[in-house]
Amino acid sequence: MGRYVFKLPDVGEGTAEAEIVAWHVKVGDDIHEDQNMVDVMTDKATVEMTSPVTGKVVALHGEPGQMASVGSPLVELEVEGAGNAKANGQAAPEKKVEAPAKPVATPAPKPEKVAAKPVARAAVHPATFVLEEGDRPLAAPAVRQRARDRGVDLRLVPGTGPAGRITHEDLDAYIAAGGRVAARGGGTSYAPREGVEEVKVIGLRRRIAESMQNSKRRIPHFAYVEEIDMTELEDLRAHLNKTRRDDQPKLNVLPFLMRALVKVLPAYPQINARFDDEAGVVHRHAAVHIGIATQTANGLIVPVVRHAEARDVWDSALEVARVSAAARENKASKEDLTGSTITITSLGALGGVATTPVINYPEVGIIGPNAIVERPVVRGGQIVVRKMMNLSSSFDHRVVDGYDAAEFIQKIKALLEHPATLFMD
Amino acid sequence: MSERINTKVLIVGGGPGGYVAGIRCGQLGLETVLVEAERLGGTCLNVGCIPSKAIIHVAGEFETMAHAAKAPLNGISLSAAPKIDFAETVKWKDGVVKRLNTGVAGLLKRAKVRVVEGWAVFSDAKTCTVKTKDGEVTIAAEHVILANGSVPVELPFLPFGGKVISSTGALALPVLPKRLAVVGAGYIGLELGIAFRKLGVEVTVVEALDRILPLYDAQLVAPVAKWLEKNGVALHLGAKAKGLGKDGLAAELKDGSTVDIAADNILVTVGRKPATEGWGLENMAVDMDGRFVKVDDQCRTAMKNVWAVGDLVGEPMLEHKAATQGEMVAEIIAGHKRRFDPMTIAAVCFTEPEIVSAGMSPHEAEGEDVITAVFPFMANGRALSMDGGDNGGFVRILARKSDHRVLGIQAVGAHVSELSNEFSLALEMGAVLEDIAGTIHVHPTLGEAFHESALRALGHAIHI
């Protein structure tokens, strides 16, 4: 029997470290060659690490959420024959481990849940029993089912039976007392909820958390909200959707907003920019690469529609659909996910009056359309019903002045309210 | 002809997971379509539990008669050795299976479940297409229950075909082989290997690990090992199958030497794997948990309203787990509050003698302060009266020392499979030793050994 040390291989150009996101083996497991041992996450991809040998797992290094550097030991195996390590666990240098690394098509795993721990209730109930950590309440299946039907957490119910078994009568008494806790107030049939679930922030969620914190810490945001009369644009949009060709996509508001942005941005070069605040240089871009904030099963991802200035509304719509689908299916390329110069984030479909969007660092501006709602407005002294939309936006006050930002948004408003001008030079 | 069906519930797989879900959906008034490519009843009914137990039963009868033909057996003697026409046995077994198939079809019909025959392929999570003999059917559903089951694992260097057979092949052999090599000493390999041995076949078992039936602890397995030895089953532990040999199976033994095990058939039972290929699982955006489809304790997958049950979702790959999950999912879809939270899923091994295990094994209870008590069948009247007292069988009970709560119960011995449900019931009800000790057990039964094991744990067994 020898020892085989599996080290984190080089998983991609220039990657020095990767985050451990999920273990698929545990110490004591007998595993075979090519069995998946651990998923690690690099910049953009989750990679499955499979075992190059057959053996028994004797040690794992690192926990989900921790970073591992390339070349550091991840898994130690006991194998038949000599293995690649001396008995003291040091890897023998002569046999190099090349791990077969293949990208995983499935989305990165969700943050791991740490099992909720039962709450000991000794203080409230004159203890007939105290549940130990990880213990399940002792009750017959019929009692468990009744508790489930009534929404009662059996861990909170004191059992009077042998070994603390919860009887039907115990459950009845608990329910009758309104979960005991409420009994003093006169009693209700609602049981209290208790317990805390710990969810580790790892993988994509951690990425999002870090980048949001980075944006908010580094960028002095200011927000600006304006309302826009979308009635005419909505008429045009309805018309276009009705008369579109089979090969043309259905249009929502997004491609029109993109069109407005690319028309106005040349006059505001400081807004279509990336601010390298460490070097103290603002990179003002001629091209307009629009980030599209997209909700995926795993969290927020911002794929990019490149060169929006060179796309008409149809093409913009198609490209938005392509990149956001790629992001949702975890198939987006690096190209699809980097290099945006300004971002649109839309929660419009969910409603809401205004948002204060967080800038996608190192960009300097972000636009967030809100829901279109029909509301009464005054036009020429008359109250009329119009389709109104609020447009929320945030800018980096270090490089964008409030005055310029307001002017910029007003120009966008003018274009959207007179949709023909969107298409005039 | 092509047809489109829209339904509330679509079930793929007519095994115990799928058909039980179907019947329960029907009972709950949910419009349901079930797709099955082969035969209703799935692995369990057609090529698993039922046919294997039928063959095991016949093997037991044959062995008894063969014994009586050699020397009088408790007063019975036969003047000639029994003969077996294995093709007839298989026919009888097929009849049993057929009866059950028809039964399942009838139950589904009564529950108003529409059965579509063919292989379902999913284009997205809620839509599949089935090529039936009457044309293509596209089915779209609000809820999808995946119950695709499992398939035998093939060894790349011993692909199924010719003399190399899976458990399915072994249950349908046209003639009995003279010599059978079994690769893998898990429960399926040993159940079948022992049955064939009883039918007079020369059996050799090759197992890579150092022990048989790794699911059970050494103490439980010992009587089976003893039977194998006494009955001339050659057992190679720590040995690896290598491929076809000149005359049978080439294997490398523990000492490194290579042998050619003469065999007319090579039965490969190295495990089963979830059936995840060839039906568009990749188009459904569900998460995986290793090889299995990942589900939570309500059998929900990562995709909304897509559910998965049975062998497809993980160990233990057992009929009663699949069926329980199928029933539960139907009820959840119908709006009931259900959760899969059994105290135990007992496992039975129909070897000679039989093994049953429910709850914690002594190994799993390590670290807890427990009382363990064993009661041997040697001291049980019923076992002796059935000639089942001398095979090393026993009942073992494990309880927590502090409050006597029963944590685990195991048994090995003739017919102990029938005790499994008493064991499960005790664990589910949260029994303490005193509950079992205080339950009058019928005399003479094997269950008395369970009663006595509890008494023994309390320090006052009567019959030992």
Ligand SMILES: Cc1cc2nc3c(=O)[nH]c(=O)nc-3n(C[C@H](O)[C@H](O)[C@H](O)COP(=O)(O)OP(=O)(O)OC[C@H]3O[C@@H](n4cnc5c(N)ncnc54)[C@H](O)[C@@H]3O)c2cc1C
């Ligand atoms: C030899 C043997 C002995 C066994 N003995 C026991 C035992 O004693 N006790 C026990 O509890 N368990 C036993 N088992 C295990 C038991 O058979 C399984 O656990 C059980 O059948 C699992 O049920 P299931 O519904 O998940 O899947 P299955 O029974 O495997 O059913 C799945 C069904 O889905 C169908 N299907 C799959 N994909 C598609 C598709 N795309 N389109 C249409 N149809 C599809 C298949 O044709 C199959 O009929 C045994 C198994 C074997 C092989």
